[in-house]
Each structure stands twice: as structure tokens, then as C-alpha cells.
Amino acid sequence: MSRSSTSPKLSIESIWEAKKMLSHLLAPTPMLYNGWLSQALGCELYLKLENMQPVGSFKIRGATYKISKLSAKERKSGVIAASAGNHAQGVAWGAKKLGTNAWIVMPKTASLLKIKNTEALGAKVILEGDNYDEASEHCLKLARKSKRTIVHPFEDSDVMAGQGTLGLEILDQLPDVDVVIGSIGGGGLMAGVSTALKAHSKAIRVYGSQATGASAMSDAFHALHPIKLKTTNTFADGIAVRTARPLLYKILKRNLTGILLADDEMIAEALLTLMERAKIVTEGAAAVSYAVLPQIKEKLAGKKVVLIVCGGNIDVNLMGKIIDRGLGKLGRRLRLSVRISDVPGSLARLTTQIATTGASIIQAIHDRNEPTAPLNSTEVNITLETQGPEHARAIVKELKPEVEALKVL
Secondary structure, eight states: OSOOOOOOOOOHHHHHHHHHHHTTTTTOOOOEEEEEHHHHHTTTTEEGGGGGSSTSSSSSHHHHHHHTTTTTTHHHHHHEOOOSSHHHHHHHHHHHHOOOOOEEEEOOTHHHHHHHHHHHOEEEEEHHHSSSSHHHHHHHHHHHHOOEEOOSSSSSSHHHHHHHHHHHHHHHOOTTTEEEEEEESSHHHHHHHHHHHHOOTTOOEEEEEEEEGGOOOHHHHHHTTBBBOOOOOOOOEEEOBBBOOHHHHHHHHHSEEEEEEHHHHHHHHHHHHHHHOOOOOOOOHHHHHHHGGGGGGHTTTEEEEEEEEEBBBOOHHHHHHHHHHHHHHHHHHEEEEEEEEESSSSHHHHHHHHHHHHHHEEEEEEEEOOTSOOTTTTEEEEEEOOOSSSHHHHHHHHHGSSSSSEEEE
């Protein structure tokens, strides 16, 4: 087994070397100014669209550069990696381009889309474990047996150098950038990007973002030493990493202005906002960076801010659930449990009252046999589409006097 065939230290020189190599295979991704989001946040907000990469994620950079550094003997033996999905596709793409073969260990919880896309690129997928860390442990065992080179998703200097090319692209596209924010799982992306940015100017503020259910690096910042979480719990599977590794912690602690947290409700709302206002499809790991921006809105005022949209590989079924959750968070979905008299015409009167409020009924479940309701009453669970929080509150206020009981779900 070979873990790293390169220098263990990340430097700006290695990032420039990575850029030179990757420029022959990958075009720079777009960076777009968004007027609506800029106005909402009081800054000049630019979106760096890594979801436009051939595999839909920034992971293609580090994986491909790492594979390019392997010897002929190592390429012949093949590579192996553990991944929740995006790194898997990056490794598979790089292996195919550079003439080697790849095994990818993915957790059993990995999305079907990411599994199929990885297989379509020619890699062998092995499902093992319930999360990234368990898949990574199995990957180490297989690497020892197979003598394949591990392409680690973040704890590798070449991988970090490849991710750092994103920082150089940001500087090419917006030389006077003031603030850059991106997401952190293991930390390879922001380690590479922050190293590139800080080598250009110490004045650039760089923030990381994490889900509250996978906050290992943020917790490490507060503890002042690397830590390991017992579990992770977030739908943003691309950043669901339990361990803050010492090497990544050291680099990020030196370079980052701070790490901000968002819960899954906030991430779902951000994903929906980016879809509606920026017309881009993101995954949870990318949307978390937008979700945390309101926390530093005052510090962003008048600044040129780049948001790294790190990936867009999201399962369609999950997207539907997230959109529904995001609409609820924004107050545009209202769920009510309403008790009405169990007499003919009661349900018709209720729906007529709802119609007068201007809300649309998405779903209504009328259960006359609800055991908790009085014998002369019936429960109706209703999902409404509203115009926003104020409209939702007005609907509740208008309906309450007209029914026996009302509860917002």
C-alpha cells in the first residue's frame, strides 16, 4: 500500500504546480455575480460554480492531481479511495483520464446517483459502513491487501494542492476579492484555497462552514485541538466527517477567520434560495456556505464576497424532500391540524374559508375515526401553500375562531 508519493507539506509552489498540470485537463469554472443575493446581503456576492465541473464537484481537482503524481508502477497497481460520493467521482474520472483503475469504498448510505455515476466512470464500487469514517477504515484494509495507492479525500498534500487551484482561479477572476467562504468536511478544500489566498494577500478573510450535525473542525477550533465526534447527523453527506485531522486543523487554524455553523433546516432553506434566486442546483454540502452568511452580514457590507458552490450532486428524491422542508422554513408551507364538527358541510366550509385567505391546499387528510377527537368532531390535517410567514400567520388568525381547535404542525 502507498499512501502518499509526494512531499508531506502543502505550499503555494505546489498549488501553482497543480494548476499548471490541471490546466491541460480542466477549464476554469465560471464565477457569476448575483444581483439579488448581493442586495439581500448588502455586498457584492459572486458564486464560484464548482458544480459545473465534469463530475459536478471540486473534488475532481485534488483527485486528478494526486493520480498524476503517481509512478508508473503505482498506476499499474491502481488506486483506492473512500468517499461519500463526490471524491469517488473525482478519483474515477482522474483514473480514467490518466490510465489507471480505481476501487471506491462508499458507505451504504451513499446516494444512488453518486454510486451509479462513479460506476459509469469505470470504477469498482464497494459499499461498506454506515458513514464515511467506517468506509475509510475498510478502505485502509483493502489497500493493504491490494497494494493500491490510497487517494485520500483531504489528508494528502497533493490533494490539497489540487483543491488549492480553485483559490488561484478566484484570484484570476476577481483579483480584489475581500472575503471567500466555503464548506468544510475533512477540510482539504479550504486548506488548499486558504493557502492560495493567504499567499496572495493576508488581508483576504476566509471562512469555513459546517453543518451543526457534523461540526468536528468547528468544535476543534473551540477546543484548540483536533477532535473526533461520536456520530454525524446531517443530510449534507459530502461534509459528514467525524474527525478533525491534525494536519488539516493546523492549516485551517492558521488561515481561517472563523468557522460558521448551520443546521439542516437552514441548509435546506439555503438550497432552495440558491435554486430560486441563482438558478443553480446545489447539494447540501454547497448550500451550507450560503446558509451561514446572514451570521456575518454586517462584516460583509460593501465587500466583494465569493461563495464557493462546491458541488451539485444531489439525489432527485432527496431534493424533493429538501424543497418541501425549505419552503416550510421560509414560511411558504403551512401544516395545520384542524378540528371541526362532524356534520355534513363542515369540511366544505373549512376549505371555503381557506380559499378566502388566498392560500392553496396542497394536501388534506380528513380522518373521521381519529381516536383523540371527541365523538361529534373530526380531525383534518392540511398542508397549505402560502405567500410567506406573514400570510401564514394571517391564515392561522383568521381560521382559529371558525373551528373547534387548530394546531400548527
